[in-house]
Amino acid sequence: MSESNHENDHERIERARNGEADDASALVGDGLTLSYSTSERPVVECDRIDIPRGEITALVGPNGSGKSTLLKALSKQLAPDTGRVLLDGRAVHEYDDKEFARELGLLSQENESPGSITVEELVYHGRYPHRGFFEQVGEADHRAVERAIELAGVDHLREQTVGNLSGGQKQLAWIAMVLAQDTDVLLLDEPTTYLDLHHQLRVMETVQQLNERRGVTVAVVLHDIAQAARFADYLVALQDGEVYDWGPPREVVTEELLADVFRVEAAVSYTPDPEIVPKHSL
Numbered sequence: 001m002s003e004s005n006h007e008n009d010h011e012r013i014e015r016a017r018n019g020e021a022d023d024a025s026a027l028v029g030d031g032l033t034l035s036y037s038t039s040e041r042p043v044v045e046c047d048r049i050d051i052p053r054g055e056i057t058a059l060v061g062p063n064g065s066g067k068s069t070l071l072k073a074l075s076k077q078l079a080p081d082t083g084r085v086l087l088d089g090r091a092v093h094e095y096d097d098k099e100f101a102r103e104l105g106l107l108s109q110e111n112e113s114p115g116s117i118t119v120e121e122l123v124y125h126g127r128y129p130h131r132g133f134f135e136q137v138g139e140a141d142h143r144a145v146e147r148a149i150e151l152a153g154v155d156h157l158r159e160q161t162v163g164n165l166s167g168g169q170k171q172l173a174w175i176a177m178v179l180a181q182d183t184d185v186l187l188l189d190e191p192t193t194y195l196d197l198h199h200q201l202r203v204m205e206t207v208q209q210l211n212e213r214r215g216v217t218v219a220v221v222l223h224d225i226a227q228a229a230r231f232a233d234y235l236v237a238l239q240d241g242e243v244y245d246w247g248p249p250r251e252v253v254t255e256e257l258l259a260d261v262f263r264v265e266a267a268v269s270y271t272p273d274p275e276i277v278p279k280h281s282l
Helices: 003-017 067-074 097-103 119-125 139-152 167-180 197-214 225-231 255-260
Strands: 025-034 044-052 056-060 082-087 104-107 185-189 217-221 234-239 242-247 264-270 274-281
Touching: 025 067, 025 217, 044 067, 044 217, 044 234, 044 242, 056 067, 056 197, 056 225, 067 185, 067 217, 097 104, 104 167, 119 139, 119 167, 139 167, 139 197, 167 185, 167 197, 185 197, 197 217, 197 225, 225 274, 242 255, 255 264
Parallel strands: 056 217, 056 234, 104 185, 185 217
Antiparallel strands: 025 044, 025 082, 234 242, 264 274
16 A cells, blocks of 8 residues: 555544544444443444445454444444434435445345245345336346356356355355345445355455455454454454444554453564464453
8 A cells, every 4th residue: 555545544544533524435423322122221332433435344343342233323224322324425314225225235144035046036136226116127137146146156056046055155145145236335244254264265355356346335244353454444443332443454453452352462463464363361
């Protein structure tokens, strides 16, 4: 990254920390307090979170830190108690559901579909925001589905029924469905959890290709902080429902962060990829 890009990063971070507007952010959470009807106190209290346009941002933190809750608010799945979420400068509650789905795609942790449908049929479901109620599948839909299947690498699975897929294959099929929405913003909630290493890397490489080829803005919740530091342009580190730090991985992933947030003593180096060597728990 050039020196001028580093300066832009620092300027953006300072604007975000000072609560100033930034047109370079595709998605913004401002003054958020988030809770559930079953929670006694707020799960997340966040002054400001920015998801920079055209970049990959990873949300990291220990279990219970509020990562998935924050993603639900950003994706209009959870209404804030206070504050607002802006997509392209417009409050998300101003979008109707179909309009919102044309702008933002979400892969949540809870994905259910009839096991008897094929992968190709599942991917076509991703085109629903682009068609009227009685409108037939058109050429644009076919192109989007073929592009999504190719990018997710599931062409060899298109005739397979979803119920017969392995966990990793099923996750790639769901990613293809979300990609078929053809949105400018994509949110992924723990897409690599429970997958073997091969499929973890396949999922993250697919996300990276989507970002590089089509400029899609990505926010992804990840448990593996080394994986997050490798694939993301920015990290949001959460601790007890609050943002501990935000910025490029080299600035955020430090031995101090691992000790304070993850309660782990570890050595951190970049060669240039991040290397995190855990020593012991604290």
